[in-house]
Each structure stands twice: as structure tokens, then as C-alpha cells.
Amino acid sequence: MIAGETATGLIEALRAVVRTGRALKQDDHQAAAAVLAGLSRGGEQRLGQLACGLAVDPSVVSRQVAGLTRAGLVARRPDPGDGRAGLLSLTDRGADWLAAHRRKEADRLVGLLAGWSEDDVGCLLGYLRKLNDDIGKEQHR
Template sequence: MATQRQYEELARRLSAIGAIKRGLGRMLPHDCPGGSAAVLLILDRDGEMRMSRLAELLAVDMSVTSRHVAHVADRGWIDRSPDPADKRSRILRLTPAGRNKLAELKENAVEALAHYLADWSDEEVDQLNALLARLRESFGDCRAAPRLTHIADFTEPTTRTPA
């Protein structure tokens, strides 16, 4: 089992991922902020769904989800159709324009990662992908995570990036 010092170092390194994620988010086109991109990605990955399911998958409040959905719907990237099973609900699905926007977002992300990781070997990129997938799997459903009382002992402010 890893030592406390190793977990402390890991916590510091993970805070740096937030900075990387924010940096990639700043590269998103002005018309598609991160929340909108997440809606498109989830609908592409999981298919059509109700807004309540989307809110679950985004792990945000329904009011936040509603704003994201309105933004992408106003741009024609998703369709909101009445749910045949419950006319009060809407089924959300990607439109062809939404698929095109998502393809653009993916292409931009690949270009950015290729730029920043240009000096990494294929094996190193594969190893990072495998370890990040394993880390995500280890956490399971983060929405149901136990409350840790001493978590502040292991983290730094997210505005600082360790060397």
C-alpha cells in the first residue's frame, strides 16, 4: 500500500489536472463553453435521454443542466422532442449540426494534446490513458463518494500548480 507521503504527492499532482483542464477549456470556441461541450459529449456517448438523466450524468443541478441545454438547443446542436411516454418531459438528442460541432471540438482537443505531448512516446501516452482510466474506475460513481473529514490536509489551492 502507498504511503501517506505518496498520497499527498498524488493529491498535489491531481490538483494540477484541474489547471490543465481549465487550459483546455480556454481553447473551446466562444460559442461552446465547457458545459455545452459536456452536453454534446454525453449525448453522443449515451444517446438520447431525458433532461433528468443528463443532469445525473453531468452531476449538476437541474437548473444548471437546463441552461446548458437551452444554450445548445438555441444553436441547433440538439433537438428537444416531447417524450412519447410522458408529454411533460423532453427527449434530448444530437442533431447533425451538433455532431459537426462535436467533431470540431474533438479535433481541437486532439490537436492541443498532440501539441503539448509531442515529446511523449506512444507508450507513455498509452500508459497515461490506462492509468487515468484505472483511476476513474477506482472512484466509481463520484456523486456517492463518502465524506472525508481530513481531505483538506491533502490538497492545495487549485490556483497553484506543483512543479
């Protein structure tokens, strides 16, 4: 059993990591990357489904999708099951942009973790995945 003081310290440390991560955001590319990653993971989908997967209001996603569509990174087509709705998908150009963005983020993280051993990073990754899985299980109860 984890002591309350340890749990409080862990929560504060996680909050600090999230705050620092937000501060490291380069620009609006993070929001674009989130939308493109959602389409990459989930495939073709309606805007509402994408917004739900990103845990944001559909109006936020709508604004992002409009710009990404103009830039040729997202394609929109009518939903054959409901002509009033549209289906969104990642274009080849969008997939290339997302891959380049992810490489840039990974390079940045490699620089930040330059003093860490491969074993330490592997342990952190394992623990973060385990924490995420446990949080997911709790949400589905």
C-alpha cells in the same frame, strides 16, 4: 501499500492537473461540449437524466440546452410516456460540432505532449483508465 506521503503527493498532482485543465479551457464551448458529449454517450434522454450524468444541477443544463437547441445542435421532442417532459437528442449538426471540438482538443493535447514518447502516453492513458475504474468501483460500494 502506498505510503501516506506518496498518496498525498499524488492527490496534489491530480489537483494541479485539474486546475491546469480548467485554466486551459478556451471558453463556454467546454460546457456545450460536455452537454453534447452526454447526449452522444447516453442517446436520447430527459434533461434530469442528462444533468445527473454530468453531475450538475438541472438548471445549469437547462440553460445550456436552450442555447444549443437554438443553435440547432440539440433537438427536443415531447416524451411519449409523459407529455409534460421532453426528450433531448443530439442533431447531426451537433454531432459534427462535437467531432470538430474533439479534434481541436486532441490537436491541442498532441502539441502539449510533443516531447513525450508514444509509450509514455500509452502508460499514462492506461494508468488513468485504471484509476478511473478503481474510483468507479469505490463509488458503487
